[in-house]
Amino acid sequence: MPDPTSPTPAGSQSNPIRDAIAEAIAQNEVILFMKGTPEAPACGFSARTVAALQALDARFAAVDILPDPRIRQELSALSNWPTIPQLFVGGELVGGCDIVIEMYQSGELAQVLGIEAAVGPAAPLVDPGEPLTPPLTQIENRLG
């Protein structure tokens, strides 16, 4: 007899990857889904997005989508966005590389992150240096 106090899943198929992604987005104020890691980005777009966050000294969680192609698939289905990287703040998609860089240059990124940035044009992005980020969220390890 099912426990009446626990909700039964809507469908008969669970989707642990989608659930892990949704949970990661809900649990991390700032989270970047990218190719590679902040220490070793695997693509230029991901590298530039990381550089913008690091230029602002932002704390963020990072998820490497490369280990499992299903991560990207489920993420895109969830966010309705086709490309990587994807930056989420406060549970909402902010955008990909182009949008994040535009917002960095206009000062909007600092605002969205709640960071007090210096008045004036944003510093030009340089190659990422020492990472300040918390450890990677290993989605694939959460599948048990």
Add this chain to the structure above:
Amino acid sequence: MPTAEEIKQRIEAAIPGATADVEDYTGTGDHFRATVTAEVFAGRSRLEQHRLVYDVFGAEIGGAIHALSLKTQSAQVSVPTP
């Protein structure tokens, strides 16, 4: 593999009143940069504007079109004279 010209044509055909400047920036036919100007972008967030362009290509993004970098605007931004 699409050409920059084809990508331009498809964007302009799909988004009413749009003009698109598209560049193949690696010369390998799969990394493109597009600046798209369209009145329909007015009042929409950057996310919505970019989605309108990405939707033109659907599943090709990340496939045949490995990268499509976007800049969108609702009107030609004129450089202010000093």
